[in-house]
Amino acid sequence: MTHIDWLSSLLHIVPVSGRAEHRCFFAAPWRLEYEPSETGEIPYHVVLAGSARLEGTDGEPSRTLNAGDILLLTRGPAHVLHDGGGQAASPIRQKIGATITIDENDGQGERLDMLCGRFLFSAEHARIIHNYLPPRLVVSAAEHSAKATKLGARARLANLVGLMRSESAEENLGGQAMLGALSAVLFTLALRLASEDQAAPSGLLTLAGHPRLAGALSAMLADPGHPWTLPELADLCGMSRATFIRQFQQSLGRSAIELLTDVRMTAAANALRATSISVSAIGEDVGYQSEAAFQRAFKQHVGLTPAQYRRQAASEGKSSR
Numbered sequence: 671m672t673h674i675d676w677l678s679s680l681l682h683i684v685p686v687s688g689r690a691e692h693r694c695f696f697a698a699p700w701r702l703e704y705e706p707s708e709t710g711e712i713p714y715h716v717v718l719a720g721s722a723r724l725e726g727t728d729g730e731p732s733r734t735l736n737a738g739d740i741l742l743l744t745r746g747p748a749h750v751l752h753d754g755g756g757q758a759a760s761p762i763r764q765k766i767g768a769t770i771t772i773d774e775n776d777g778q779g780e781r782l783d784m785l786c787g788r789f790l791f792s793a794e795h796a797r798i799i800h801n802y803l804p805p806r807l808v809v810s811a812a813e814h815s816a817k818a819t820k821l822g823a824r825a826r827l828a829n830l831v832g833l834m835r836s837e838s839a840e841e842n843l844g845g846q847a848m849l850g851a852l853s854a855v856l857f858t859l860a861l862r863l864a865s866e867d868q869a870a871p872s873g874l875l876t877l878a879g880h881p882r883l884a885g886a887l888s889a890m891l892a893d894p895g896h897p898w899t900l901p902e903l904a905d906l907c908g909m910s911r912a913t914f915i916r917q918f919q920q921s922l923g924r925s926a927i928e929l930l931t932d933v934r935m936t937a938a939a940n941a942l943r944a945t946s947i948s949v950s951a952i953g954e955d956v957g958y959q960s961e962a963a964f965q966r967a968f969k970q971h972v973g974l975t976p977a978q979y980r981r982q983a984a985s986e987g988k989s990s991r
Contacts, residue, residue, distance in 0.1 A: 679891035688853020690787040698779025701759035707746025712789040720782035723754035738812030769845035823863040935971040943983040
């Protein structure tokens, strides 16, 4: 079968925007310490030149980031980036511009050029982001690597990073908006590249890279309201029901029904927040023939009834104006 564009379907249900905030020009010794991010934020770091040592991301091992590496921390943990030399860091100066903040120091060692920012999403989408994307994702857009010379996601990512480098180097009219838009594209391309990697890290990226399971992922994201059954999903993948259940669980760490429910509840929350469509109609749109069944599923998933959730979302919308 021809696979539907699972990533576009995901980003339709879980929209992600971006913001570039700091351009760091450091010479060793240097050190940056980050507090945990707020819900709805994913910090990112793009190493444009030099290298950086990453520490302290939810117990994962430290690692060196080299030129071209792009780091996404989907759960926003506290983390530290430093030069790796172990010396006391020299003070950092900041120059706050209309487009981006420039951070510099007076070190004398190896030089680093790094672009830092955040990807932003609504709090109600945190379950999908946190449960189905790897907590720490590193992809490489090294411009002069052999892989980057080939057409594909890596070459496009290298071109995008080059554009972000030039746009953040000086104050331009519309620069902040431009870097925000480019940051959103950075998120999409990073996920595309990671899903194409032969060693896709985990979660949805593993499913997307699976030659047979990808069909079920695409179908559920594209049409969560369809009354999917396990035999039907297994048939899409050319597997028996038992094989499909086993391989899906092994690849994702969760069952197909768990994923489908999470996608349905996220789509329902979007509709409750953004439209005045009746609760029963929204339930039917996301695959529930009975309003009572939808009410029970939503309350179990979100902790509020659909009506309570809609009132809370409306109240939050008014308070933010």
